[in-house]
Amino acid sequence: MPELPEVETYVRELAPELTGHRVLGAQIHWARTIASPDAEHFPSLIAGQRFATLGRRGKYMLLRLESGMTLVVHLRMTGHLRVESNAAVIDRHTHVIMPLDDGRLLLFQDPRKFGRIWLVPDVEEVLMRLGPEPLEGLFTVDGFAIQLSGRTASIKTLLLDQHIVAGVGNIYADEALFRAGIHPARPAGSLSLDCVAALHTAIRAVLADGIAKAGSSLGKSGLQNYVRPGGAWGGFQDEFKVFRRTGLPCLVCSSPVERIVLGQRSTHFCPACQR
């Protein structure tokens, strides 16, 4: 599941492939992938546009075009954006095909069909509700504490709320809570300022480590798995302390890692280290 580190890896590795190249058009095989404009108008609008710079906001990829418009891509659960020379990789999960000016193909593939693509003049149309970037200066301990104060929902649930902080998903939420020593079911408003500060530090550290390892590949088969744009696996799954380690000994204290469900999401934690 692509979260901030996985999307950042995509952006870094796709940028040299796409920058300066022109899109010739688009074939759309699953109309709902195109969120804006509609699938009918998308191909003529993207045709002829040249990629300028690539960026990221939360879990959204921003492919900026020389025209000033931006191609925004959200991979959701199982989306893949890749550049291929060989049309043989086109399969029934390939929902958008964008030929490039040098004969290569920019492909959007997604077995689960949750991923979305926008082509917009102003990215704020898509991103306006997102909270601060966790690795940038606007994400502060004080601001984070204000967002959590008075909230009765579990801290795990609120870490997944993109309005509070952008880019954290299930993997990095569990790992950050472990690093901060906080029980995921704690009501968010019950955390002391010290706890909030520790969590703030842990979120930044775990995301930075995830980026350094090029994201987390979970070992599921085929397109179900996150892989880097060139097909290589990420490496952060080898650093997990609790995520999908249910029943295995905590790497710090040897207590069995537990799994609970919070906000309809699997949640993993060490009952001894996190209270």
Add this chain to the structure above:
DNA sequence: ATAAGGCCCTGACCGC
């Protein structure tokens, strides 16, 4: 405004 639940989707996995 907040919290909780449903929905979109389909491959993988499980039990029989």
Add this chain to the structure above:
DNA sequence: TGCGGTCAGGGCCTTA
């Protein structure tokens, strides 16, 4: 081997 049922899960929508 084959088959039906269940699960995962980000973001958005509805309901209370």
